[in-house]
Amino acid sequence: MSQNSLRILIADDSDTDRLILQALIKRLGHEVIEAVDGLDAVEKFGEGQPDIVLLDALMPRMDGMEAARHIKALAGERLVPVIFLTSLSETEDLVRCLEAGGDDFLTKPYNRVIIEAKINAFDRMRRMHDTLSRQHQQIRERNRQLLEEQTIARRVFDNVAHTGCLDSPNIHYHASPLSVFNGDVLFASPLPAGGMLIFLGDFTGHGLPAAIGAMPVAEIFYGMARKGFSGADVLREINQKLKLILPTGMFCCGAMVEADFKLGQLKVWNGGLPEAWVIRADGDPVLLPSRHLPLGILPPEQFESVMETLQVWPGDRLLVMTDGVLEATNDRGELFGLAGVRQCLDHPGSGRHPFDAILEGVRRFSGKAAESDDLTLVALDITDQPEVPSVQEQPSPSALAGPTEWRCEYEIRERTLGDFSPLPLLLHICLEVPGLRTRGGEIYTLLSELYNNALEHGVLQLPSEWKHSADGFGRYYSERQARLARVDGHYIRFSLHHTRKPGGGRLRVVCEDSGAGFDFRNHPLVSGRGDEDRGPRYAGRGLLLLKRLSNNITFRGRGNHVEIVYDWNFSAHQGDGDDR
């Protein structure tokens, strides 16, 4: 006897036949619902929800075939086996029964053993069907939940990561909408001193773990870029954070790009991404291969964050991509590869941007639609005056409160000169002054020009004319690196002094260094005569910037002591210094 008692509907217009069958089935331990014809069967089916239906083929009012069709329709997705009771033996009649939705027949006169076997067999099938459809339903529901969660997570992620200045006219990028769940991240931020910082990352793994790892990277990137930290500083911080939070075996391949449009200088760090490309205005390519381990593998003391410095000119274009570009496959299973990229860049088509050339090349090769690819590609155009959206500080209700009368002195010495930049800290102190908050860019430029001059020309004694040729440029930076290791006995001292003035304030910055100084009395730019490109120190753009941005600049001592005065007014419009 079956373990489960089933509810079985029997429809037969012959009272005797129905009685015999009913007794048989009750003896098997099942519950019976009786119907006297097809119409009655359909009604009773609706009321009683039986598990199995036994239908006489020929009945008055509605025959078994018609009833079977109705019952199957009522059952919907539920599997309700319908077994025809028949004394018919013509093949055609039996086929008609099955076509009407019947699952099997029982021939009269009834055989108890066969009835029992068939009921058990259909019960098994019925239960299997139930299980399958329940699981199917669960999977469907899970999948819907997952997609919904991803959409919400994406929104949360967007709030943290936002697009920064990715929408600047000189940036082109492609990333699939849920790319963070493929482990790809792309951030761009304007820098307080002008220029931009861009980070493209590719986490190992997919889905939630990759997306979670991406969150702190976004926070660190945007938080530090805004405060004026260098790309190398941001890399060190990201590496340290990822090393701490990611399990061994998970890491982030990435490239950091720091662009200074004023100096025509690009700094690039590539750890584990395919070659970055600089396409010169005349089409010549320069490859920037990965020279470092990915982020999150090495402990901080072994991590190498030095960025490669490259001189660039307006019209040059930088391309950085994830390995999704190289790993795009065609229907023969071949990889797009470095050769594919090279081909697109060698023959981009006239007037076509290399970015478009690669993207179209990959799509043509893989035959896939843009939405289904798993790649991120970003291009940066080097221009003279990029329209970088400025760093927008949240307008705070306490914009008028804050320190306005203060003085501080900060000195860094010895080896610290080589591995620490005081600029973010000094900028932070200055930006506490309410009126200076919207002038972060100018203040940063002033501080960094003073600092870089003191460090590179004062302490390190690097001749700035080296920077005027492409060869010298490289030499300058490698020499800079070498000399930074020998700064014993040296210091750079900043004294900041802020006072209130009617309608605004005055910031006085004194920068002194331990270097040899220079003959400022006979310097053409300082004395205000002569052309701008001569002189051993403060040769070019640096001094010009300082003069333009500040209200007054004074050299003292042997030329190793500079003082600038920067006045600001509440009423004056924020931003550039041209209105002064």
Add this chain to the structure above:
Amino acid sequence: MPIQTSLAEDGKTLVIRIEGRFDFSTHQAFRDSYEHADPKVTDYIVDLSDTTYLDSSALGMLLLLRDHAGGDSARISIENCNSDVRRILSISNFEQLFAIK
């Protein structure tokens, strides 16, 4: 079996051979290959002569092996890579962490 292990004649070098694709699908087998190895094992050779492809999760697995083998003091050499595999290892600068032959 995509992953085969054997003990070299010196009795302390475990040779792990990976056939075909070295990716996330081999994760468990790769772990088992060294976690259940003879405790006398001190050196590892990852033989990639029959490895056609290697992805970033395989790089992750190599890092796990490196941790298991003692981190900075691990003695692991990766051998016989084809040019595609070699390229992926060098893009990620894994020469800094492994002896790649």
